[in-house]
Amino acid sequence: xxxxxxxxxxxxxxxxxxRKTTEKFDYVIVDLxxxxxxxxxxxEINFYQNIQNxxxxxxxxxxxxxxxxxxxxxxxxxxxxxKQTFPxxxxxxxxxxxxxxxxxxxxxxxxxxxxx
Numbered sequence: 782x783x784x785x786x787x788x789x790x791x792x793x794x795x796x797x798x799x800r801k802t803t804e805k806f807d808y809v810i811v812d813l814x815x816x817x818x819x820x821x822x823x824x825e826i827n828f829y830q831n832i833q834n835x836x837x838x839x840x841x842x843x844x845x846x847x848x849x850x851x852x853x854x855x856x857x858x859x860x861x862x863x864k865q866t867f868p869x870x871x872x873x874x875x876x877x878x879x880x881x882x883x884x885x886x887x888x889x890x891x892x893x894x895x896x897x
Contacts, residue, residue, distance in 0.1 A: 806835055809842040819846065824859065829866040833890060841867075841889035850880045863888055 809832055813823040822828050832842055844863070848856040863870045867888035875883040 802835055804835060805837040805840070807837050807840045809836065809840075811842055811844040814845070814847070817847075824862065826862055826865055829863060833866050836890045839889070839891045841869075841887065844886040844888070846884045846886065847881055848884060850882065856884065860886070 811823070811832065813820050836842065846856075846859060848859075860870065860872055863886055867890065869889040869891075871887045873885045873887065875885065877883060
């Protein structure tokens with residue numbers, strides 16, 4: 782089902798903004814890249830705990846990350862970080878033509894899947 786409304790929130794200079802909202806969202810898309818750089822906050826558990834707090838029951842988020850083929854340990858550490866916050870995490874790789882790959886992480890607040 783297509784949502785009735787889509788809201789864009791820019792958290793680039795407002796990581797605390799997630800903590801201040803009382804709104805609940807069904808889905809949050811996290812794409813933090815500024816060019817090729819991924820901000821340090823995007824690898825901290827507090828950031829994802831704040832996202833979890835603004836998700837509705839059964840809600841989830843999709844996170845975009847890029848890792849090179851030789852960053853397996855970093856990728857697995859990141860996956861573990863997400864699993865510390867969200868009870869359900871699925872990783873999907875989008876292969877590229879270089880040694881870098883795009884990874885999408887689908888998370889859900891509840892272990893019970895919601896109807897879409």
